[in-house]
Amino acid sequence: xxxxxxxxxxxxxxxxxxxxxxxxxxxxxxxxxxxxxxxxxxxxxxxxxxxxxxxxxxxxxxxxxxxxxxxxxxxxxxxxxxxxxxxxxxxxxxxxxxxxxxxxxxxxxxxxxxxxxxxxxxxxxxxxxxxxxxxxxxxxxxxxxxxxxxxxxxxxxxxxxxxxxxxxxxxxxxxxxxxxxxxxxxxxxxxxxxxxxxxxxxxxxxxxxxxxxxxxxxxxxxxxxxxxxxxxxxxxxxxxxxxxxxxxxxxxxxxxxxxxxxxxxxxxxxxxxxxxxxxxxxxxxxxxxxxxxxxxxxxxxxxxxxxxxxxxxxxxxxxxxxxxxxxxxxxxxxxx
Numbered sequence: 198x199x200x201x202x203x204x205x206x207x208x209x210x211x212x213x214x215x216x217x218x219x220x221x222x223x224x225x226x227x228x229x230x231x232x233x234x235x236x237x238x239x240x241x242x243x244x245x246x247x248x249x250x251x252x253x254x255x256x257x258x259x260x261x262x263x264x265x266x267x268x269x270x271x272x273x274x275x276x277x278x279x280x281x282x283x284x285x286x287x288x289x290x291x292x293x294x295x296x297x298x299x300x301x302x303x304x305x306x307x308x309x310x311x312x313x314x315x316x317x318x319x320x321x322x323x324x325x326x327x328x329x330x331x332x333x334x335x336x337x338x339x340x341x342x343x344x345x346x347x348x349x350x351x352x353x354x355x356x357x358x359x360x361x362x363x364x365x366x367x368x369x370x371x372x373x374x375x376x377x378x379x380x381x382x383x384x385x386x387x388x389x390x391x392x393x394x395x396x397x398x399x400x401x402x403x404x405x406x407x408x409x410x411x412x413x414x415x416x417x418x419x420x421x422x423x424x425x426x427x428x429x430x431x432x433x434x435x436x437x438x439x440x441x442x443x444x445x446x447x448x449x450x451x452x453x454x455x456x457x458x459x460x461x462x463x464x465x466x467x468x469x470x471x472x473x474x475x476x477x478x479x480x481x482x483x484x485x486x487x488x489x490x491x492x493x494x495x496x497x498x499x500x501x502x503x504x505x506x507x508x509x510x511x512x513x514x515x516x517x518x519x520x521x522x523x524x525x526x527x528x529x530x531x532x533x
Contacts (some may be wrong), residue, residue, distance in 0.1 A: 201374045242530040244451035244511075245521055246471075248444060251417050252437035256410045259283040266439060268423055272415045278294050279438050281411040304390035319375040326364070326371035333357075333364035335343035348373045390486040419443040442524060448514045449481055452491065462486065467513055473526040474519070479511035481528075 260280035266278050340357040343349040419441030426438050449469055453461060461467070461483055469481045491508035516521070 198436050205213040219354035231300045241244075242451055242453060242457065243529055244449050244528040244530070246447055246524055246526040246528055247450050248420065248524040249419075250448040251441040251443065253278050253413060253414075253415060253439045253441060254435050255279075255281060255413050255432060256434055257283060257286065257407050258431070258433045259282070259411060261409075261426055261430050261438070263430055264424060264426075264438070266421045266424070270421045271439065272419060272421060274415055274418045276415045277412060278414045278415050281413070281432065282412055283408070284450065285430045286404060286408050286411070288407065290401065293397065293400040293404050295502070297394065297401055300393040304387075304394050307387045307390040319371070319377075320490050323365075323368070323371040323375045326368040330361070330364040330368040337361040338510075359453055364439050413438060415441065417441065417443065418445075444523065445518070447519075447522055447524065448484065448512050451511045451528070452508050452517055452531065453511050453514070455490070455509060458486075458509060458511075461511050466516070467530055469513065469515075471519070471522065471526055472529065473523075475520055477519070480516040483511060483513045485512035487511070 260283075262280045262282045264279045266276070268271055272278070337348060337354075337357040337360070340349055340354050340358040344351055344354040420443075422440045422442045424439050426432055426436075463483050463486055465483050467481050467483065469479055471477050471479065490509055
């Protein structure tokens with residue numbers, strides 16, 4: 198056999214070998230692809246990270262004067278968030294203080310009693326009434342003697358007696374007025390005046406407490422999620438001025454079909470992947486399993502029909518703090 202024929206034969210054999218290798222490789226790849234296609238894909242349960250939100254609001258209505266925080270800023274409990282203007286409350290405070298001054302004057306008047314001039318006037322009236330009563334009695338005694346002697350008619354005696362009795366009653370009335378002026382107001386009047394002062398103090402304290410609410414402080418630490426209002430806008434009582442997010446109080450929420458609930462009892466540990474953190478895996482512990490299903494998903498079980506599969510809410514909290522974990526991030530559980 199010539200060298201050329203030998204070379205041709207060698208190349209032919211190598212070609213057949215290469216062809217056989219390609220065929221074997223193709224068959225192997227086909228088998229692997231079919232095997233993977235025949236195997237069911239692993240179940241992936243996707244949830245979402247949530248966090249505690251705190252609405253910062255005021256107890257009083259007013260116009261926003263300033264907002265001291267920016268979105269994304271970290272605030273501590275007690276930090277100033279916003280200030281309000283309320284001219285109406287300032288006017289009410291002035292009214293309350295004026296009412297308190299009037300009540301205090303009435304109380305002082307009740308404590309001091311009648312003025313010295315009023316006491317002297319009552320004393321003078323008592324003296325006049327006493328003198329009139331003495332004169333009336335003296336006149337009656339004279340007329341009575343003259344009547345017994347037959348000098349004066351009985352009618353004159355009766356008239357003198359009536360004048361005497363009237364003068365005596367007038368004296369008693371004048372004495373009562375003098376005693377009242379000298380003794381001063383009754384204890385009940387003093388107590389009522391003191392109570393009016395206390396009520397006025399309470400009204401002032403109430404208005405001042407509302408005025409303190411014009412400075413709105415953070416009720417808890419967190420990060421400013423959003424400012425719901427801006428300076429110059431009106432705010433009603435209870436309307437959120439800003440919303441805080443507590444990044445130290447986060448959890449994952451999953452909606453799990455009832456046929457996948459096995460092993461997700463409260464207290465059980467699960468492995469969660471966070472795609473937003475480079476698929477970082479973290480240990481979570483189930484903290485809540487809804488006592489009642491949320492909704493149902495129709496799921497076919499055979500060619501003849503299907504049934505509704507109920508879904509339950511499951512919450513899980515990280516065992517340790519996960520740096521960078523924020524609300525809205527996806528949380529993934531594989532293999533369920």
